[in-house]
Amino acid sequence: xxxxxxxxxxxxxxxxxxxxxxxxxxxxxxxxxxxxxxxxxxxxxxxxxxxxxxxxx
Numbered sequence: 001x002x003x004x005x006x007x008x009x010x011x012x013x014x015x016x017x018x019x020x021x022x023x024x025x026x027x028x029x030x031x032x033x034x035x036x037x038x039x040x041x042x043x044x045x046x047x048x049x050x051x052x053x054x055x056x057x
Contacts, residue, residue: 005055009048016044 023037
């Protein structure tokens with residue numbers, strides 16, 4: 001089970017990094033886009049936190 005959790009952690013970490021890369025490379029983001037990316041990051045962070053807790057147990 002730990003292997004699957006580690007794979008999921010790697011996946012969500014990569015997705016978060018992809019979002020950060022998009023936000024950091026765009027020079028003309030709208031407020032709506034920032035909100036959208038922020039919401040996506042919050043969801044990913046929530047999932048990563050849950051996976052870390054599951055990994056510890």
